[in-house]
Amino acid sequence: MKRWLLTLMLSLLLTGCLLDGFDLPAGYRPAHPGAVAPIADRTVLHARLDPVKGGDVYLRFFGTGPTSYVVEKFTVLPDGETAALPPAHVRFVPLDADHYALYWQIAAVPGQGYAVVRFDAGRMVALAPPADQAAVIALGGRHGLAATSRVTGGFALEATDESRVLAFLATLAARQDLRATVFSPVADLPPPLRTATLAGLGAHVPRLKRADLGDEASAQAFAAYARMRAEDGGGFGHYLVARLAANGWGMAADSALAIREAESAMRQGVPEAGHVIGAVHYHGLGVPADPARAYPFARKAAEAGSPAAMALLGLALRDGQGVARNEAEARRWFRRAADAGHAPAHALWADLVLQDQSADGDRAAIEALEAGIAQDDVFAYSLRGFMHEHGRGGPRDLAAATTMFLAAAERGDAYAQFLAGERLRAGQGIAQDIPRGRALLAAAAQAGIADARAALERPDPAPQAVKKGCVEDWCKQALAATDAHLEDLKLRMRKLRAELRTCPKLENPNLSCSELDAPPPASTSADGSPRVVYFFVYGCAKCAETGTFIKAWSDRRGVFVYRIPAIWSAGVNTEMARAYYALKALGVADALDGKMFEAVRGGRFRSWTVEEFVALATANGVAEGKARAAFGSPMKATLDQARDASRLYRLDAVPALFVNGRYQIGLGRDDAQTLADLDALLDELLAQEAMR
Structure with a gap:
């Protein structure tokens, strides 16, 4: 196997699960009957990552309850690079006298599943599914479970019945062809690995949301883990405790504790923790609100790379709280926060851009809000609903607006609950449902929305669709x-x-269309509008002409196309993607797209350094300082999203297009006839999808 492919597969596996086994859907809610604690607190286990290529895997167990753990996973790849998974909740459920179902649920990113393990003389043996995928799928079927193989290894189970899942795992454990990985106890992590990967774990702290921590018991377990991490020393643990204490997640809200822990984290080399102090003072969390006192902490944390601090800085600059009002700077910080992966920043930036009252601004806002929706941000749903309702970025569409308001309401937005409740009561853009509408209005009223209280005092509208006579x-x-x-x-x-839902027959041998068995996550729009995704790389000759055609087609049809730079591996693919996102941040991606392809063909990009990028940008009217800052800005989260998209769509070549996550289109050539046939194919697929 090629080196780059091995590294890619390993990194995908590392970011997806704790151990190779079976992923479960978000709706799976286990009770863990008879869970036990077979491993001592603070145990560290080690295994070889690959017997031929090398590499190491370490698991560190923190006992957070009588039968619960939080586990850290550290990995050294064969090329010496390190990686760290966000901490995961773990429980062991006995399957028989020798085997256990190891349940894992990752904090900070969605993911849960099971692995089968047994213990042998103090060692933990992880038993991966056999190579015979058909046998595993058939075994799942006999237990009433739908199992599908994952490209990165293991399987995904479509199941919500815990008893069926455990029965399936018990039957699987009895097989003799499971692949064993032996984890042996060691005294501790090697110091260099511990130093390198704790910094990586710290990157997950600002991304935490309350929903990531699970139910209250899981949140309390995670808080116990955070306190142990802080006791072990290192800024990461103190930063984590500060975030939990400030928000009251898994522990009582305590602003004084949050400030002390954040200060400890900053003293130990984690300046991003200043965001917690800034947020406490800015929002008045347990202390009098003092934006001026918050500003220097937020500024320092933002400059250190904290996405949440960047967004907080944007708020202060937008509203003139604690600092002079500066909308241009607010936009810049919101954009940086969004590019760094802070979900609410997409809507904050879009809200300012919409004030421009321009077609280009509306298109940019839609793109930003779709990115926020893909991250399940409640405010992105709400603002997209207002755009539909007021005909911004397209024709007025009350049904689409109501869909968005309802999505925001289901995620706890009080004003969206009022809007969705009124529309449900009246049957506006949605089937009339007076009881459900009143329930949403009541929730909004309880949250303090005066309009909702007034609406409840008005009589209900007459029921619709009454058959008279x-x-x-x-x-x-x-x-x-x-x-x-x-x-x-x-x-x-x-x-x-x-x-x-099948591809039409194609006569052009340079054009291919295939159906995907299962749509990737977020591959269809929440409002039912078509979603077309286009993957490209600047090093692809066909992508230049195809990209020009796609933009013209998008403008002509009024269909938004999501352009994603394909990333298969670290190195040049990543730097090409960085160049695209830097141009996008500068607002010149469309204008300089052709220039980028010309520069690549002309050999002006050899190492994809910042100097090469700055040379191209400044030659086309971009200020050097802005170009340098854009290329060097923190965008790990954005690049990770592009990398994840390339994986989820199982991308194997570019250019490639995907329609509603159902159809994949490939091009062998970019001649005029092939592009004309592509035009007809896209139109036919969209018409076909519209019939659903």
Whole structure:
């Protein structure tokens, strides 16, 4: 296997799960009957990553309850690079006398699943599924479970019934062809690895959301882990305790403790922790609000790379709180926060851009809000709803607006609960549902929304779609028969539309279309509008002409196309993507797209350094300082999203297009006939999807 491919597969595996086994969907809620604690607190286990290529894996167990752990995973790749998984909740559930189901649920990023393990003379033996994938899938079927293989190894189980899952794992554990990885106890992590990877673990702290911590018991377990981490020394543990204490996650809210822990973290080399102190003073969390006192802490943390501090700095500059108002600077910091992976920053930036009242601004806002929605940000849903309602970026669409408001309401936005409740009561853009509408209005009123209280005092609208004039029994029977016939027709139409979800026959050998078995996550739009994703790299000759065609097609059809630079491995692919996102941050990605392809073809990009980028940007009217800052700005989260998208779409070549996560289109050439045929194919697929 090629070196780059091995490294890619390992890194994908490391970011996806704790041990090779079975991923579970977000709706899986285990009770863990009979869970036990077979490993002592603070145990460190070690295994070889690959018997041929080398590398090491370390697991460190923190006992957080009678039968619960939080586990850190540290990895040394074969090339010497290190990686760290966010901490994971772990429990051991006995399957038989010798085997356990090791349940893991990762904090900070979505993910949960099981691995099968056994213990042998103090060692933990992880038993990966056999190489015979068909046998595993068939075994899952016999237990009523749908299992699909993952490209990075292991399987995904579509299951919510814990008893079925545990029965399946117990049957699997009895097989003789499971692949064993032996983890042996060691005294501690090697010091260089500990230093390098703790910094990586610290990067996950500012991304934590309350939902990432699970139920209250899991949150309390995570808080216990954080306190132990702080006791062990190092700024990471203090920073984590500060975040939990400031928000009251897994422990009582305590602003004084949050400030002390953040100060300890800063003294130990984690300046990003200043964001916690800034947030406490800015928002008045347990202390009188004092934006002026908050500003220097937020500034220092933002300059150190804290995405949340960048957003806080943007708020202060936007509103003139604690610092002179400066909207241009606010936009810059919101943009940096969004590029660094802070989900709410997308909506904050879009809100300012919409004030420009321009078509370009509306398109940029839509792109930002879709990115926020992809990260499940509640405010991105709300603002996208307002855009639909007011016809910004497209025709006015009350149904789409209501869909967005309802999504925001379900995620706890009080004002969106009011908006969605009113529309449900009135049947505006959605089927009328007066009880559900009143429930949402009540929730909004309880949260302090005065408009919702006033709405509840008004009488409910008259029910819609009342069938009048049917007094005689024969009329009622006729209507019942008609309704039954209409339901049958709807069922037939649904089946027909499902059958239509196939690629049309293509005559052009340079154009391919294939159906995907399962849509990648977030590959369809929440409002039902078409989602077209286009992957490219600047080093691809065909991508230049294809990209020009795609932009023209997008403008002509009014369909937004998500451009994503493909990233298969570290190195040049990543730096090409960095160049694209830097141009995007500068607002010149479209204008300089062709120049980038020309520069690559002309050999002006050899090492993809900042100097090469600055030379191209300044030659095309961009100030040197801005170009240098854009290319060197923190964008790990953005690059990780592009890398994850390349993986989730199972990308193997560019240029490539995906329509609604259902169809993959590839191009062998970029001649005029092939692009004309691509135009017709895209139109046909969108028309086909519109029938659903």
